[in-house]
Amino acid sequence: MESKPNKSAFRAILSYGRPHRLAFVGIFFCSLLGIAAELSQPYLIKIVIDDHLAIGNTEIRFLMQVALIYLALSIISFIFTYIQNNLLQYTGQSIVASLRKDLFKHITKMSMSFFDRRHSGSLVTNVSSDTETISQFFTQVLLSLIRDGMMLVMIIFFMFQLDVTMAAYSLAVLPVIAIVAVLFRSYLRETYSQARTRLSRLVAFIAENLSGMFLIQAFHQEKEQLKQFGEQNGNYYSANIRQVRSNVIFNRTFDILGNIALVLMVWLGGQAVLGKALEVGVLYAFISYIRQFFGPINQITMQWNTFQSTTVSMERIWSILSTQPGVPDPSDNDKSSLRPEQVEGKITFNHVSFGYLADQPIIHNLNLTIQPGEMIGVVGTTGAGKSTVISLLNRFYDVTQGSVKIDNIDIRLLPQKTLHQIVGLIQQEPFLFSGSIIDNVRMFREEISREEVMSACRFVGADSMISRLSGGYDTHLSERGSGLSAGERQLISFARIVVFKPRILILDEATANLDSHTEQLVQSALDSVSVGRTTIVIAHRLSTVMHADRILVMRDGFIVESGTHHELMKRGGCYKELYDHALESGTDTKEHSHNDVG
Ligand SMILES: Nc1ncnc2c1ncn2[C@@H]1O[C@H](COP(=O)(O)OP(=O)(O)O)[C@@H](O)[C@H]1O
Ligand SMILES: [Mg+2]
Numbered sequence: 173m174e175s176k177p178n179k180s181a182f183r184a185i186l187s188y189g190r191p192h193r194l195a196f197v198g199i200f201f202c203s204l205l206g207i208a209a210e211l212s213q214p215y216l217i218k219i220v221i222d223d224h225l226a227i228g229n230t231e232i233r234f235l236m237q238v239a240l241i242y243l244a245l246s247i248i249s250f251i252f253t254y255i256q257n258n259l260l261q262y263t264g265q266s267i268v269a270s271l272r273k274d275l276f277k278h279i280t281k282m283s284m285s286f287f288d289r290r291h292s293g294s295l296v297t298n299v300s301s302d303t304e305t306i307s308q309f310f311t312q313v314l315l316s317l318i319r320d321g322m323m324l325v326m327i328i329f330f331m332f333q334l335d336v337t338m339a340a341y342s343l344a345v346l347p348v349i350a351i352v353a354v355l356f357r358s359y360l361r362e363t364y365s366q367a368r369t370r371l372s373r374l375v376a377f378i379a380e381n382l383s384g385m386f387l388i389q390a391f392h393q394e395k396e397q398l399k400q401f402g403e404q405n406g407n408y409y410s411a412n413i414r415q416v417r418s419n420v421i422f423n424r425t426f427d428i429l430g431n432i433a434l435v436l437m438v439w440l441g442g443q444a445v446l447g448k449a450l451e452v453g454v455l456y457a458f459i460s461y462i463r464q465f466f467g468p469i470n471q472i473t474m475q476w477n478t479f480q481s482t483t484v485s486m487e488r489i490w491s492i493l494s495t496q497p498g499v500p501d502p503s504d505n506d507k508s509s510l511r512p513e514q515v516e517g518k519i520t521f522n523h524v525s526f527g528y529l530a531d532q533p534i535i536h537n538l539n540l541t542i543q544p545g546e547m548i549g550v551v552g553t554t555g556a557g558k559s560t561v562i563s564l565l566n567r568f569y570d571v572t573q574g575s576v577k578i579d580n581i582d583i584r585l586l587p588q589k590t591l592h593q594i595v596g597l598i599q600q601e602p603f604l605f606s607g608s609i610i611d612n613v614r615m616f617r618e619e620i621s622r623e624e625v626m627s628a629c630r631f632v633g634a635d636s637m638i639s640r641l642s643g644g645y646d647t648h649l650s651e652r653g654s655g656l657s658a659g660e661r662q663l664i665s666f667a668r669i670v671v672f673k674p675r676i677l678i679l680d681e682a683t684a685n686l687d688s689h690t691e692q693l694v695q696s697a698l699d700s701v702s703v704g705r706t707t708i709v710i711a712h713r714l715s716t717v718m719h720a721d722r723i724l725v726m727r728d729g730f731i732v733e734s735g736t737h738h739e740l741m742k743r744g745g746c747y748k749e750l751y752d753h754a755l756e757s758g759t760d761t762k763e764h765s766h767n768d769v770g
Contacts, residue, residue, distance in 0.1 A: 181490035182483070185306060188267045195263045202256035203319045209249035211326050214460035216242055218334070221453030256319075264311035272303045275489060283498035284568035288528065298492060302485035309482040316475040320468035327461050327468075334454045341440055342462060345433045349466070352429060353473040356422045361477050363418050367411040374404045430466045437462055499570050501587050508585040512593040515675040516579050517544040517706035519565065523574035526564055534560050535729045537574070547702055549717025550710045551750060552726035558710045560729075562680050565708075566595055578676070596674030598682045601658075602665035608646045609638060613667045620671060628670035632697035634663035659690025666697045676706045684712045691716075714754055723747065 189196065220238050224231070276299060331339035381388060381397055388397055437458055444450035502508070519542040527533040534557050542548055550558050563569055564576055567583050575582045583591055604612050613628060614620035626645060629635050637660050641647040649655060656664070662682060669677060679698065683691045695716065698709070711717045718737045725733040725746045733745050740747035 180494075181486045184490055184493065185271070185486045188271050189263075189310065192263045192267065195259055199256050199259050199263070199315075200318060202252045202259065203315075203322060206249050206252035206256060207319065207323050207326055209245045209252065211323070211330055211461075211464070213242060213245055214457040215330060215334075216245070217460075218451075218453035218457040221456055222451040223453075226452055260311055260315055264307050267310055268303050268307035271306065271489070272299060275299055275303065275492060278493055281497050282495070283570075284563065285498045285528070286495065295492075298488055302489050305478075305482050305485040306489070308478055309486075313475045313479045313482065316468075316471045320471045320475075323468045324465070327465055331458065331461055334457055335450060338437070338441060338444075338450070338454070338458055342433070342437065342458070342465075345429075345436070346465075349426075349429055349433070349469060350473075352425065353469055354476075356418075356425065357473045357477060360415075360418055360422055361480075363411070363415040364477075367408065367415045370404070370408040370411045374408050377401060377404050426466065426470060430463070433462055433465075434459060499567055499584075499588070502585050506585055507587060508581045510579065510581055510586060510590065512590055512675065513673075515594050517675045518542065518577075518579050519676065519706060519708075520577040520580065521561070521564075521574070522577060524564065524571050524576060525573040526560065526569065526571050528560075528569070533572075533729070535564070538729075538731065540724075540731065542706060542708070544706055545704060546722065547707045547720045548709070549720030549723040550708060550726060551714060551717060551723065551747070556726040557729040558726055559680055561726075562597065562678055562708070562710065565676075565678070566597055567591055593672070594674055595676045595678060596669045596672060598662070598665050598669065598677075598679045600681045600684050602661050602682075604649050604656075604661055604664065606648075606650060608643075608648055609641075609664065610645050612649060612664055614671055615668065624671060625667070628667040629663075631670050631700060632663055632666040633693050634660070634667055634697075637663060657690070658685045659687070659694060662686065662690075662694050663697060666694070666701055669701050674705070677702060677708070679707075679709045679711075681710055681712055683716055714751055725750070 216238060220235070223229070224234060279295060279299070328339070328343070331342060377400065381401075388394060437455075441450055441455040441458060445452055445455055519540075521538045521540040524535055524538040525533055526535040538561070550561075552558055564571055565583070567576075567588065570584065575584075577583065578586070578591075578594060586594070605616070607616065610622060610625050613625045622645070626635070629638055629645075638645055638647075647655075665682075683694050686694060691713075698707075709717050709720065717723055721736070722734055723737060723740055724731050725740070727746065733740055733743065733747055735743070741751065
């Protein structure tokens with residue numbers, strides 16, 4: 173599914189630059205003018221030296237003119253470099269912003285199996301730092317190629333203009349410099365990546381420790397962890413020192429090389445000047461150009477490294493962008509025209525088999541029909557496959573065999589948007605967005621009125637809880653609703669159901685984390701919301717599902733028993749076993765159980 177070719181990654185990312193062609197042309201010309209202005213300066217001085225000072229021309233007006241031109245050249249160089257830089261940063265950032273947007277949009281379309289295979293942490297890296305590296309490519313690497321490349325070419329051009337022999341001598345040193353630079357750079361790169369690896373290990377270690385802090389403290393592991401931290405920290409420290417040291421050596425070596433080249437110039441050029449074969453001004457200009465020569469070479473070799481990490485980032489991003497969603501939407505021809513509000517709510521599992529991994533089936537040949545408006549309870553031990561069945565109904569994954577149907581229509585023929593309007597899912601930990609309560613209930617759909625939201629909240633009994641909050645309905649929920657209790661968050665997700673009116677309602681252990689008071693609130697919210705809807709309730713506590721029209725007992729991916737509470741109790745099988753076990757350990761809530769146990 174993931175495509176390997178490096179080239180297509182490169183081309184795909186470069187295509188993001190296409191809308192900015194004009195800007196790149198602008199950048200090119202600004203660089204050209206900026207550099208030309210900068211490099212004309214030594215030439216100007218050469219003219220002063222050779223055409224005036226050396227021949228004893230003392231005309232002050234002329235010197236003033238040259239000084240003014242020199243100043244003007246500096247200002248021109250400054251202005252164009254400034255424009256070029258701004259243009260480049262603007263372009264680079266726009267390119268990366270649109271890349272980030274596409275990437276995020278693409279990730280949200282991925283099926284659940286995609287997220288099983290990738291750590292959310294590495295996806296965060298993809299969206300944030302890989303795109304940042306690509307931004308560096310556009311702003312630094314490309315700039316260096318254009319600007320420094322042009323600068324080298326122009327320096328060489330000026331040199332040959334001045335004196336061919338001297339220019340030839342200068343160019344002879346060039347390969348030496350280039351080789352040293354490249355060799356050193358690859359060594360530097362190694363030390364750099366070592367430091368990076370060690371830093372990321374250190375960060376991972378800290379993150380792991382923070383999330384497991386209570387375990388560390390509970391088991392008195394502080395000393396052991398501190399020791400390990402000390403080691404990691406030391407490793408990072410030494411890698412850093414090594415990197416800094418090689419950096420200094422490299423830069424000094426480069427300086428020395430530059431100076432040697434300079435000395436050679438002065439020696440050879442000086443002899444030529446004494447022999448009257450060369451003008452003093454030309455020697456001066458050469459010395460200036462030699463100095464200016466080293467900057468671009470240094471830059472280009474440095475950018476080469478950035479370029480290499482860019483290609484890695486590009487490939488990583490491309491591997492995401494080129495991954496097709498595992499659960500594709502139906503094509504327009506196959507698409508069912510079923511509208512969410514027409515749905516009766518019949519659910520059929522027809523010979524369904526499924527496994528997360530190809531060789532590990534979890535659900536085996538499941539057959540189940542749920543009538544419109546029926547209330548189904550599902551119980552079973554952890555890992556029995558209850559949530560998996562729900563994921564299949566929501567089409568987070570596709571079945572490997574058989575089919576899942578709603579009102580006799582295969583859900584693969586429904587656009588996913590429609591499917592999610594038909595099926596409302598409430599999980600143990602409802603997802604709240606950062607935003608007001610109103611927006612969280614109506615999912616940022618402005619067309620749903622405030623009154624509608626408030627009446628939904630009243631309907632599910634969330635009203636009194638919300639009015640106790642300082643901002644009422646406008647209270648801003650921070651990340652994932654951290655200011656609210658689990659039950660309160662759950663009530664908000666019930667209000668969502670009332671607002672969006674899905675024909676099928678599913679609760680997957682929605683009440684597992686609640687205290688008995690909140691559970692009662694949620695329970696009565698459920699009683700009101702489930703009227704007239706096909707409802708599937710998966711519950712840990714049997715009391716939650718006792719009143720269901722039908723209870724399914726799951727074990728190892730099979731439905732092993734089904735019937736009403738009384739039928740199943742009479743039968744004396746798995747369900748009764750679970751029930752007795754729950755009574756014994758007292759995990760079931762008493763409020764519901766005492767009046768119902770026959
Ligand atoms: N994303 C997943 N990838 C691989 N295996 C999974 C995944 N989710 C659940 N499983 C496995 O599938 C089986 C059924 O899990 P699940 O449906 O969550 O059970 P339940 O909800 O009944 O506790 C378990 O063995 C579990 O380990
Ligand atoms: Mg589960």
